[in-house]
Amino acid sequence: MTNALMASLKPERNPNIPDLQPGDTVRVHQRIKEGRNERIQVFQGVVIAMRGGNEPGATFTVRRTGAHGVGVERIFPFYSKNVEKVEVLRKAKVRRAKLYYLRERQGKAARLKEKRFLSV
Numbered sequence: 001m002t003n004a005l006m007a008s009l010k011p012e013r014n015p016n017i018p019d020l021q022p023g024d025t026v027r028v029h030q031r032i033k034e035g036r037n038e039r040i041q042v043f044q045g046v047v048i049a050m051r052g053g054n055e056p057g058a059t060f061t062v063r064r065t066g067a068h069g070v071g072v073e074r075i076f077p078f079y080s081k082n083v084e085k086v087e088v089l090r091k092a093k094v095r096r097a098k099l100y101y102l103r104e105r106q107g108k109a110a111r112l113k114e115k116r117f118l119s120v
Contacts, residue, residue, distance in 0.1 A: 014083055017086045020050065021050075027086070048099040049099065059075050061075050093112070
């Protein structure tokens with residue numbers, strides 16, 4: 001195959017997903033199909049991991065604490081058309097790329113320090 005043909009076959013990243021960083025608190029709106037019905041499901045949590053860079057298989061993992069303190073993690077692809085939109089609610093100051101240590105923490109111990117921005 002020629003390079004021009006290969007470039008046209010490469011899938012495009014979902015434009016509804018902004019640039020994310022580990023530590024961001026996000027609200028992900030995902031399209032869910034149940035039989036013939038289609039609905040939007042919202043999942044809110046902290047981005048604990050990102051993998052894949054700018055490749056078509058790139059994903060981000062979002063973790064939230066569900067009912068009775070049970071942790072729930074979901075992995076969302078950056079290139080999926082089923083992700084309707086992603087809202088960034090907070091940005092946190094973190095010093096590592098993977099925040100897997102949050103899995104062992106509960107309550108106040110699982111909080112992240114919020115990033116402060118200077119308004120110019």
